[in-house]
Amino acid sequence: MRLLQKNIVPIVFIVLCTIGFHYSGLSWMFFANDLMTRLARNSFLVISLIIPVLAGMGLNFGIVLGAMAGQFAAFITVVYNLTGITGFFLACVLSIPFAVLFGWLTGILFNKAKGKEMITGLILGFFANGLYQLVCLIFIGWIIPISNKALLLPSGIGFVNTLDLKIWQYAIDKFYVFKLKGITTPLLKYLNNINFPVLTLIIVALLCTAVYLLFRTKLGQDFRAVGQNRHIAEVAGIKVDRVRIIAVIFSTVLAAWGQLIFLQNIGNVQVYGSHVQVGTFAVAALLIGGASVSKATIGQALLGTVLFHALFIVSPLAGKNIMGSAQVGEYFRVFVAYGVIGIALALHAWQRLTKKE
Amino acid sequence: MTGAARLEMKNISKQYYGNRVLKGLSFSVNKGEVLSLVGENGAGKSTLMNILFGMPVIHSTGGFDGEIFLDGEKANIKSPEEAMKLGIGMVHQEFMLLPGFTITENIKLNREITKDSLLSKIFGKPMKWLDLPAMKADARQSMDTIGLGIDEMLPVRGLPVGHMQFVEIARELDKKNIRLLVLDEPTAVLTESDADKLLEAMKILTGKGISILFISHRLDEVMAASDKIVVLRDGEQIAETRPSETTIDRIAELMVGRKIESGEMVGRPPSELKDDYILEIRDLSVAMPGERVKGVNLDVKRGEILGIGGLAGQGKIGIANGIMGLFPSDGDVKKNGKTIKLNAARASLDNAMAFVSEDRRGTGLLLDDSIEFNIVATAIQVQGKFLTPGKVRILDSQAMTGLATNMIQELDIRCTGPGQLTRRLSGGNQQKVCIARAIILEPNLLFVSEPTRGIDIGAKKLILDHLVKLNRDNGLTIVMTSSELAELRSICDRIAIVYQGKLEGILLPTDSDRDFGLMMAGEYHKFHGKEAV
Amino acid sequence: MDNDFLNKLGIPRLIISLFLAFLVAAAFSFGLPMGQIFSAMLTRFGMNSLLVLAMIPTIQAGAGPNFGLPFGIICGLIGATLAIELDLRGFTAFFFAIGVSIPLGAIAGWLYGLLLNRVKGQEMTVGTYMGFSIVSVMCIFWLMAPYKSPEMVWPYGGDGLRVTVVLDGRMEQLLDRFLSFTVNGVTIPTGLLLATALCCVLLWIFMRTRTGLAMSVVGSNPRFAEASGLNVNKYRLLASVVSCAMGAAGIVIYSQSYGFIQLYQAPLYMALYSVSAILIGGASLQRATITQALIGTFLFNALLVIALPVANVAMDSDISEIMRVIISNGIILYALTRKEVGGDAR
Structure with a gap:
């Protein structure tokens, strides 16, 4: 019973996904394949949220800035035509300076708004999006010269809406294995038909291990100490502000890489759109996995990614079959993302208030 | 060996904005000794500790005068970190423990034992692994020293208060260079049996050569545990004595004694005030954090100025707050014979009572x-x-x-x-x-709590005079709560003393210092009871 | 003295005013049609002001700017769409819409207020996401609701209501045109400005009644309010009710002036724009006045109105939307990182 209560959020969503799947009429194979792709391309972004949660800064809506850093790096590879797996990894490297800078600035801002990090991160995301548009829409081609005119709007100023990333699409996703011949065991045969992007999954697994191991180091211990009580950590001589900034920088860099993995799967960048909902969707996924504002684990991040995207896959069709309109399903999943965050935040605030009294 | 004292404080003075709060204190503690500091709230104990720890609040307000020597060496303590490096440890009144960490992690907080990792060669200390087995062993050792027999990997959340206190001490002990340990009212939150264990643990520590500065309001503990007792009052060192040379009531008298000329007391003798009660309080309990009231019975005479005194944390502040509906309360309060609804600020205000809060x-x-x-x-x-x-x-x-x-x-x-x-x-x-x-x-009944806290001398006098004027000219009954006994004695007709959430007794402003001291320390009845036998 | 003056004006307000002055000067030198620009400024000011004024009750009651304004806005949209569904025109349509919106908004505000009282200290974050959620729930509503009016449903085969509903001939610019006149090429939207003035006066009176004063005491110091026998939660709830009701009426005024009802995702960021307007006016997250709301609304909207044509001439690109995003969110960030003054003593 306690177990049920503790995991009520994921359980509700498992039920919701099951019902949705039933009504969507999708085949298992399609569903599993789609889910696997989405898990591989989205989980990195969700995992990037864990460190700030444990460092007591709540859900870092500021990872939108990380996504922007990733996109800036992607633009550079497109402009200089760096292709293939080299191009992709170069993009990852190039994103680091951007992400560190953005993360550092975010961290400073968060330190000035202690206790209000989440709303600050959210508004910061919007604000940064304004600056991002200023750069991509006004500065590009005007202040920052771009030789390849095909990337620019007809006026010669600003990037076009969609930049093609064919140069390194599937750079890491294309390493499928498991296409063995002559397997007859039913279950294995079934699994054999799913496209496992092995390299991507390995990278995600490595990341999970790295985050896990990080919390076995001195720095990880400092994150956790600061997360529990800033004052006590300060008295014990931990440089609280510095630790918090480092936590945000980690999160931002991971988000930048996460966005690049996402883009290499999609194969293009919506210059003015790809990053906008990154924060909201990642946060919603983490919460659906059963995390809270102050506690999150890697398992919850992965489970949440699976459930959130399962809902994403089934809801348009389920909406169409139940309500007679695919639009309803679309709006429903948007509502789920916002609603889950809203409810989780409300519950957290409520609990904190009752604890105080 | 007649080496230098472990800690010697020489002629320590401190002023805040021209207000002298410490006036030339000098005392010393030897290796393995316990020195108790006693005094009322505001006597200067916490300022003294802040100086010893190099707290920023001292240095941002112009530092202090005087010298501190540790084992004969002059110590120039500019920050808490330096104090820690010098081997000064502190067990805080409110616990400095992280509830989500295990005992081991708390004991080793920011002093974790680490091992090299691949990345630490590049990025340094932050990337080193924690060496959990070594940390556990260290924690175990400190815990065993003070006889804390529980599992070192238990989370702190959920531990009984007594154990948390011991974990704090174990943490200080784990700092290998610890020479001097400050215990700031460690027994205030403990049950009597836990407090006894703590005193035993202190003996173990002193046996290992650690010196202890012990701050407590419980005078019987002070007598039992200390080698030396220093009494502070108004920032002055009133006495330095030993338990064998003094008695509890003598210490109590020293703590509160203040020269008030009888001419400064405007209170009227009991014969001038009729036994006509404007307010009758029966069995009042108030759940005010830090100032709990646990069943107070008190009557207020019409037209008097009644003082409520007592040490901090004993519940004196809670009484007015409870009656005025600011904190959850229980009991029976009658004004002019009519029961007042509790837990409803509006009801109290509607019944012509008003309140000047201590939390200005x-x-x-x-x-x-x-x-x-x-x-x-x-x-x-x-x-x-x-x-x-x-x-x-x-x-x-x-x-x-x-x-x-x-x-x-x-x-x-x-x-x-x-x-x-x-x-x-x-x-x-x-x-x-x-x-x-x-x-x-x-109103016809006014509650005033700590009316002069944090106020300069001139304004203090004006406010007190005005209260007396309101009382005499308008017949306003006043109940004044204050930590400053002197000001209670200067304007009140009667003074009720609260101890451990209960009314300990009522004194007249003209009663002796010794009686006030004993009552505030909760020893009055024990003492007078003994005399009677 | 100089410093004091700067503090009073506030650095952001100073920067924005100077920027506005610069843009006006630029517009003059480019020979842009200033009459039209000033008319547009007045109209935008009038159509947004009630939505910004709606921030005052919750700020004063200590619940911060009302990020949950969409709760009120959707009620206003329901009122406006119902007026069309019933085929009402002119002032009948307008007053019907207002009459339906206000009680609905009050109910929504009451529910939202119950939530706010349980999440004290986190009103902004929770309010934002609850506002987003309600907007997406209403997206489903607009799709499914059994509206029949051909002016509102998709002409062929689509589901539900259109994204924008044209108010042409219903109540388009009803207030704007009422008693309107033109001076030196500047059209004065008299009715709209009068309506704004009326709202200000009503709000001013309300905030000075015993109830309104209680609300402001509660926000200023909840402990003080309790000691004065006030029920803190009750007044916070009331503030949310008033604010959402104002938001509901505000969107009706906004829509009639704009000439369209915008459904679906349109209300998503409206709360943010109202919050930033009042902050630009010099309000803080704890205290706000009617003057600050009016100044902020004017500065913010005037800037947006003039930026568009000036940028078009100067650099041939649309920078006004970008500017809106940067300025509005920038000012909120500024307010969030300012040292908190007052606040809850607990």
């Missing part, structure tokens, strides 16, 4: 509103005053400003005008605004 900035004022609005705000809500006549009644600014101008004159509030924000006023003037707000409610 937190409860007493709207800091970002004008003086005039502060004065009338409660009257508007409770009594519907200062509103224009008519169907839609809105704020009558003229009436408000007029009244505020009068009040500013009457109470001599120093300000630029009735429109000034109260945030910009000095403490004394803020207090006058609070009093004005209470008075215009036209």
Whole structure:
């Protein structure tokens, strides 16, 4: 019973996904394949949220800035035509300076708004999006010269809406294995038909291990100490502000890489759109996995990614079959993302208030 | 071996903004000795500890005078980190433990034992692995030293208070260079049996050569545990003595004794006040954090000034807060024979009682509103005053400003005008605004808590004089709660002393220092009881 | 003295005013049609002001700017769409819409207020996401609701209501045109400005009644309010009710002036724009006045109105939307990182 209560959020969503799947009429194979792709391309972004949660800064809506850093790096590879797996990894490297800078600035801002990090991160995301548009829409081609005119709007100023990333699409996703011949065991045969992007999954697994191991180091211990009580950590001589900034920088860099993995799967960048909902969707996924504002684990991040995207896959069709309109399903999943965050935040605030009294 | 003392404080003085809070203290503790510091609240104990720890609050206010020697070496302590490096440890009154960490992690907080990792060669310390087995072993050792037999990997959350205290001590002990340990009221939150264990643990520590500075209000513990006792009062070192050379009542007397000329006491003898009670309190309990009241019985005579005194944390503050409905309370309170509904601020206000809170900035004022609005705000809500006549009644600014101008004159509030924000006023003037707000409610019973806390001497006198004037001229009954015994004795007719949430007894301002001291330390009945036998 | 003046004006307000002055000067030198620009400024000011004024009750009651304004806005949209569904025109349509919106908004505000009282200290974050959620729930509503009016449903085969509903001939610019006149090429939207003035007066009176004063005491210091016998939660709830009701009426005024009802995702960021307007006016997250709301609304909207044509001439690109995003969110960030004054003593 306690177990049920503790995991009520994921359980509700498992039920919701099951019902949705039933009504969507999708085949298992399609569903599993789609889910696997989405898990591989989205989980990195969700995992990037864990460190700030444990460092007591709540859900870092500021990872939108990380996504922007990733996109800036992607633009550079497109402009200089760096292709293939080299191009992709170069993009990852190039994103680091951007992400560190953005993360550092975010961290400073968060330190000035202690206790209000989440709303600050959210508004910061919007604000940064304004600056991002200023750069991509006004500065590009005007202040920052771009030789390849095909990337620019007809006026010669600003990037076009969609930049093609064919140069390194599937750079890491294309390493499928498991296409063995002559397997007859039913279950294995079934699994054999799913496209496992092995390299991507390995990278995600490595990341999970790295985050896990990080919390076995001195720095990880400092994150956790600061997360529990800033004052006590300060008295014990931990440089609280510095630790918090480092936590945000980690999160931002991971988000930048996460966005690049996402883009290499999609194969293009919506210059003015790809990053906008990154924060909201990642946060919603983490919460659906059963995390809270102050506690999150890697398992919850992965489970949440699976459930959130399962809902994403089934809801348009389920909406169409139940309500007679695919639009309803679309709006429903948007509502789920916002609603889950809203409810989780409300519950957290409520609990904190009752604890105080 | 007659080496230098472990800690020697020489001629320590400190002033805050021209206000001398420590006046030339000198004492020393030898290796393995326990020195107890006793004194009322505000006697200077915490300032002294702040100096010893190099707290920023000391250095940001101009430092201090005097010298500190540790084992004969002059110590120049500029920050808590330096104090720690010098081997000074502190067990705080409120626990400095992270609830989500295990005991081991807490003991080793920011002093974790680490091993090299691949990345630490590049990025340094932050990337080193934690060496958990080694940390566990260390924690175990410190815990065993003080006889804390529980599992070192238990989370701190959920531990009994007594154990948390021991974990704190174990943490200080784990600092290998520890020479001097400060225990700041460690037994205040403990049950008697836990407190006994703590005293035993202190013996173990001193046996290992660690010196202890012990701060406590429980005088029997002080007598039992110390080698030396230093009594502080008003920042002065009143006495340095040994348990064998003194008695509890002597210490109590030293703690509170203050020269008040009988001419300064304006209280009237009991014969002048009739046994006509305006307020009867029966079995009042108030759940005010840190100031719990646990069943107080007290009667207030019509027309008197009744003082409520006692040490901090004993519950004196809770009484007025409970009656005025600010904290959950239980019991029976009758005003003029009529029962007052508890837990309802409005009911108390409607019954012609008013309250000047001890928490001036937190409860007493709207800091970002004008003086005039502060004065009338409660009257508007409770009594519907200062509103224009008519169907839609809105704020009558003229009436408000007029009244505020009068009040500013009457109470001599120093300000630029009735429109000034109260945030910009000095403490004394803020207090006058609070009093004005209470008075215009036209109460016949006024509760005033800590009216002079944080206020300069001149304003103090003005406020106290005004309270007496209100009492004598308007017949206003006043119940004044204060930590400053001297001010209670100077204006009250009777003084009730609260100890451990209960009424310990009622004294007259003219009673002896010794009786006040004993009562505040909860030893009065024990003592007088003994004498009787 | 100089410093004091700067503090009073506030650095952001100073920067924005200077920027506005610069843009006006630029517009003059480019020979842009100033009459039209000033008319547009007045109209935008009038159509947004009630939505910004709606921030005052919750700020004063200590619940911060009302990020949950969409709760009120959707009620206003329901009122406006119902007026069309019933085929009402002119002032009948307008007053019907207002009459339906206000009670609905009050109910929504009451529910939202119950939530706010349980999440004290986190009103902004929770309010934002609850506002987003309700907007997406209403997206489903607009799709499914059994509206029949051909002016509102998709002409062929689509589901539910259109994204924008044209108010042409219903109540388009009803207030704007009422008693309107033109001076020196500047059209004065008299009715709209009068309506704004009326709202200000009503709000001013309300905030000075015993109830309104209680609300402001509660926000200024909840402990003080309790000690004065006030029920803190009750007044916070009331503030939310008033604010959402104002938001509901505000969107009706906004829509009639704009000439369209915008459904679906349109209300998503409206709360943010109202919050930033009042902050630009010099309000803080704890204290706000009617003057600040009006100044902020004017500065913010005037800037947006003039930026568009000036940028078009100067650099041939649309920078006004970008500017809106940067300025509005920038000012909120500024307010969030300012040292908190006052606040809850607990």
